[in-house]
Amino acid sequence: MRNILGALFILLALIACQTTPTKVTSEQGVQGAPEKLMDGAPVILDVRPPFEFNLSHVPGAINIRWEDFSSQDPNSRGVLQDDLFSVARRLSLIGIDPDSKVVILGKGAQGNGEEGRIAWTLEVLGVKNVHTALHTVARAMNPKGDEPLVKNKPYWKPVIDESLFIDSKNFKAYATQKLPPLKMTGKKKSKTAMDLPVSSLFGMNFNEAKAKVVILDVRSNGEFGINNLTKYKHVKTPVVQIEWKEFFTESNAVSKDLGKKLESKGITPDKIIMVISNHGVRSGAVTFALREMGYRQSVNFAGGYEQWK
Template sequence: MRFIIFLLLIAGLFTACQEKATKVTAQEPIISSNLSAEKIMADNPVILDVRSPFEYNLAHVPGSINVRWEDFSEQSPEYRGLLLSDLWNVARRLSLIGIDPDTKVVVLGKGRQGNGEEGRIAWTLQVLGVRNVITTVHTSYRELNPKEESEGIKNKPYWKPVVDESLRIGLDDFKAYAFQELPEMKSMSRARSKALGGLPPGALDAPVASLFGMNFNDAKGKVVIVDVRGPQEFAINNLTKIKGVKAPVVNIEWREFFNDKGLPNKEVEKILAAKGVTKDKIVMTISNHGVRSASAVYALRSMGFRQSLNYAGGYEQWK
């Protein structure tokens, strides 16, 4: 009898140590623009600090981890906006700092004084299936000090990412919607084809349209491209100056999407609506190399723009 009880205890321990199934929900949390520090720090989140190592070493929240958006992106200059192709390896690295799909993560940065780095990290985590992510400004770090002393980083079991392809768009697909011409499906990657249910070459629907349950012709009429760079950058060069671009292109600087606390700014919805960007549209964002545009998509998704995507390659890859 004792032997049987011993076996049952061992089985229970083994089950408890098994890796949890990756969960990806279809809806993003609506993040309030006046979220309190107490609520941000509830549930003992993993805290990522995206500032420079120098700034991090000067002052940081106890227990926070210093990361850079480049840590998860390609290294070659023309592709540096793209995420690393081996996302399984990225997920393993995240597990070593205590992050899995069910982990609450707070990303600290410089907010509107920075370049959207915290939003880029938040978007990266969401692409991998980590949904409970909040960005905020590091200047409030005294308010964000953990109430209890940190026990240090606790590793999580390795997990396989369930990639949310609806958060990003590649160069070929982006050009197809910019020029409003059906793309050649032969260029579709195996990963994207698999994510879309194995669409064969020559399928009638372009990839993004399929993700949102539309055909290409219906989708292209709903597309609007939001260039989130500053007005001066936009004035010097933008997609409207490229021959053949037919999709509407508007300029709304990424800083408009965040308030002074680094949280998504609901007031930007008025600016978006005035330029014809509503929640029924497919919103494709672009910046120089996918950092500020990723930040904008993070904010858009948190405000209910379910059909917003980041063109991570940006102008650097386009040219």
């Protein structure tokens, strides 16, 4: 009897030892899971294609595409629409204003940076509490539930953050390090990044600014190898290539671990970083990520190679 009781005691002790690690693992949760991101009833946007969205999505998510806010010109699809007030009105109809918390869901590395592009667009319009996450992780946090009704917000006039983007004229001026002659055709009603004199775009004179500029190409290695700005003899500004995926974690949050790599390539927080991709989507995502990382002089060349050509 004693032997049986002793064996039973040992068996119970072994079972207890085996169950302890399982409990610890469950308390840690999924790495990068957006538990806190979902606090406060944020507006949830899903940037995946409509077919994938309709198959499965987080309850209450709204399906949008980056193209909804961009130019219809086939040569510059990445450039934002001219009437940004109209864009803001449309956002108000889905419950977004400058004070809204917005969580943008997408496919992460399996996509093309659409989440970050939308995040960049919202920040241009003055919406600052913006986050990105992986749609599968977010859906796992709330697999059931009713679709909440969209609550409209009053129309609002966007306060455009002109420091987040650069137009083709200014991009070319800094890429070639040549100041083009300014042709003044009359007094302008308003000044945006698209009509500011090149010399004052970054709050400093042209010669001072051009010494700090670096071009960051965020396309894939293959795309960069086929064609990039270093192949144009008139481009004098340094060009660095880092693929956009490196700026985001597996859970699609902004990565905080690229500082050493960026510094090794000459990219430091004091630099003016002009980010480029094919048509401003991946570069928009990286501009959003860089700003979150503290590189406050990052700008998206939204026209991209599509407009450069």
